[in-house]
Amino acid sequence: MSCREESAATLRRAGHRVTSAKLLVIEALRHAEDHLSATAVIEQVRRDSPHVNESTVYRTLGALRDSRLISETTFGHGEVAYEWLGERPHHHLVCNSCGAVDELSDEIVAGFAEQLSRTHGFVADLQHLAVPGVCAKCANETAGR
Amino acid sequence: MSCREESAATLRRAGHRVTSAKLLVIEALRHAEDHLSATAVIEQVRRDSPHVNESTVYRTLGALRDSRLISETTFGHGEVAYEWLGERPHHHLVCNSCGAVDELSDEIVAGFAEQLSRTHGFVADLQHLAVPGVCAKCANETAGR
DNA sequence: CTGACTAATGCAACAACTTGCAAGAGCGAG
DNA sequence: CTCGCTCTTGCAAGTTGTTGCATTAGTCAG
Structure with a gap:
């Protein structure tokens, strides 16, 4: 199964619809294999699809966090970091x-x-x-x- | 020692200058004896002195947190709560x-x-x-x- | 008590998110 | 394959918190 198909399956399993915006956000976090700030995710997503709205990314990050697919962490004071929760x-x-x-x-x-x-x-x-x-x-x- | 004098002494001990804005923020948190959101602190401070700028309150909360006089906590997702750290x-x-x-x-x-x-x-x-x-x-x- | 050094403040612009609403798109029923 | 229900998205306006800079005001030395 390709990386993208795997992401799609994960989305479906969690009760989400499979949309290009959600896939882009997931791919960004999976390939980063590190913590990304919300701004960094937006940047990465836009590298592929410049038309994706930032509020969509914010909403998607919130939805994926609620589904336990990604983590949302506050390091120190200020930035919020997102990370793909693998194993x-x-x-x-x-x-x-x-x-x-x-x-x-x-x-x-x-x-x-x-x-x-x-x-x-x-x-x-x-x-x-x-x-x-x-x-x-x-x-x-x-x-x- | 009055409540206000005690707050002033605490401020001085922590290396802060004693200003009315800082005292108001401290008093608000001490008397609340509970967690207050930044917005609630601003509201409370303004009840006494409507002229105090909101950015001053934000900066003061940050400074007091750095001095360990108050705590900054994130409950669930969203709001930041401040609390007086007594004993x-x-x-x-x-x-x-x-x-x-x-x-x-x-x-x-x-x-x-x-x-x-x-x-x-x-x-x-x-x-x-x-x-x-x-x-x-x-x-x-x-x-x- | 006075002057001066520097922290604290107000202001306004900015950055980081959030939300309401109408239009668009996924997905299951038929 | 098509329809339609409903989740998503884009857009724009609204919150919430931050920052740079000029001005004001605590503190402390003398």
Whole structure:
């Protein structure tokens, strides 16, 4: 199955209609294999089809997020980043000092969620968490000084 | 010490100049004893001093957040909520189903942060976390059906 | 108390999103 | 294949938050 057909099938499975705008947004995020800002997605989509309206992209991003096909994350203060959610859930460690974004497997986060369930009966929905802080490298440099 | 003098002292300690705009923003948040949206803060500030510019309030909220005097949290998708950070750190459990916001003590979160430190050397800065999910009540109702 | 240095503010333009509405297009029924 | 229901889209106007710059006003040294 081609990449495009796969995207179409995913869309259909999630109850969306298969339109060129949605496909373009999905392709942009899949091929980026990284976080993209809304503006970057618009730019990428327009590289292929300049006529696509920006509000359509915003609406599509919101719809795909609600269907759990992509994640919407706020890194630090300001920008919203979108990312294709492929296989397993994952999370991010964002360094406030150097800006590095590291990946965090789901295990620790899942343990945290389980604790919340045990103690508060709260079923946490942590599919894509961005944890702010200071990375090991920056923490060392600061301590050394 | 009056409430206002206390706010002024807090501002000074954090390296800010004591201005009426900053005091009004702080008082609004302190007396609310709850989360306020940026718009609500502007409204509240203007009830006392209608001449204060909205961009000043936005800038003040940003400055106070950077000084750790207030927290900036995103509940669900959309609005940003500000809250006065009094004593001890605390967090929130936000129900996606009924919208209830419950408080979460820092203990569990601190344990999570410690794990991140042990496994990744990452010093997490989780002073005010909003965990999305489904509260115990809503989870029960769904299960019962 | 006075002057000066610099943070804070107001203003207006800008950037980043959102929303209502009418026109267009996907997709399932027949 | 065609019809029609309804989801999507484009457009334009509206929110919400940000930024550059000139002016105002806290603070602190003297």
